[in-house]
Amino acid sequence: MRTEDTHSRNHPFRALTVSALAIIILSLLAAGIWIKRQTKNEPQIISQSRLEKIIRVSKLSTFETIYNGIAEVESKENADQIDYYVYYESRVKAGIDFKQVGVQVDNEAKKITVKMPEIEITDVNVDIASLEYIFENKKANTPTVSQEAYKACQADVLNEVENEPDIYELAEQNAENVISALIRPFVEQVDAEYVLEID
Numbered sequence: 001m002r003t004e005d006t007h008s009r010n011h012p013f014r015a016l017t018v019s020a021l022a023i024i025i026l027s028l029l030a031a032g033i034w035i036k037r038q039t040k041n042e043p044q045i046i047s048q049s050r051l052e053k054i055i056r057v058s059k060l061s062t063f064e065t066i067y068n069g070i071a072e073v074e075s076k077e078n079a080d081q082i083d084y085y086v087y088y089e090s091r092v093k094a095g096i097d098f099k100q101v102g103v104q105v106d107n108e109a110k111k112i113t114v115k116m117p118e119i120e121i122t123d124v125n126v127d128i129a130s131l132e133y134i135f136e137n138k139k140a141n142t143p144t145v146s147q148e149a150y151k152a153c154q155a156d157v158l159n160e161v162e163n164e165p166d167i168y169e170l171a172e173q174n175a176e177n178v179i180s181a182l183i184r185p186f187v188e189q190v191d192a193e194y195v196l197e198i199d
Contacts, residue, residue, distance in 0.1 A: 046190050051103045051112065054182050061095035061122045062178055063171035071156035073149060075137060083140035088153040089130035092161050093123040094171035101179065112187065114179055114198045119168045121161060126153045 068089050075081040102115035128150055135141050161167055176198045187194050 046105055046107065046112070046187060046194060048103050048105045051105065051183055051186075052101070054186055055101050055103065055114075055179060056098055061093035061171075062174035063094045063167060065092055065167065066090070067092050067157055067161060069153075069156055069160060071149070071152045073140070073152045075140075081137070083137040084133050084135040084145075084149075086134075086149040086153060087130070087132040088126050088149075088157070090124060090126040090153065090157045092121065092125075092157065092167065094119055094161075094167050095122050096120070096171075096175050110191070110194045112183065112194055112196045114183070114196070116172070116175060116179075116198060119171045119175070121158065121167075124154055124157055124161070126150060126157065 066089065068087070070085050070087050072085055073083050075083045096117050096119060100117035104113045104115075105111075106113075128146065131146060131149055131153070133141070133145070133149070179198060180196065183196060187196065
């Protein structure tokens with residue numbers, strides 16, 4: 001049975017993180033610079049290719065959180081026996097592949113539809129300096145234990161966060177906000193009557 005650090009896991013995903021805000025701000029700045037350069041050089045029309053270029057300015061994850069947990073490392077000789085427990089701290093990033101964002105423009109209906117790809121875990125970074133051990137089997141405390149423990153922690157955090165709906169929901173919400181923030185300024189400048197739908 002898995003032991004968890006319940007204090008560190010009391011709804012860690014409810015608040016919008018500073019990292020997510022920074023991502024949105026950077027995306028807005030990048031889009032603003034790109035749009036400003038474009039408007040100086042050529043007449044403006046709303047097209048699929050132009051909107052795709054705007055969206056693909058951003059290649060960042062849309063959500064980052066800290067996850068702390070305890071991984072169990074089983075005995076190699078007996079899978080029913082735990083050699084040791086290891087506490088770890090990690091940073092988890094989630095987001096979308098912006099290259100997979102689909103855009104459709106209906107100029108007659110003045111409607112832009114953006115199709116979002118699925119949210120995925122984009123990076124898991126376990127802080128190896130944070131590892132703390134409780135040995136059930138003293139023989140498991142070898143010179144290579146940190147390498148083995150690090151891999152166990154990575155597997156543990158991936159297993160935990162992949163089943164954590166809050167991460168995916170917040171990453172999706174942030175991704176939609178980023179896409180909206182990238183597209184809307186350009187659309188409003190060219191023709192404010194266009195409606196943007198993000199699916």
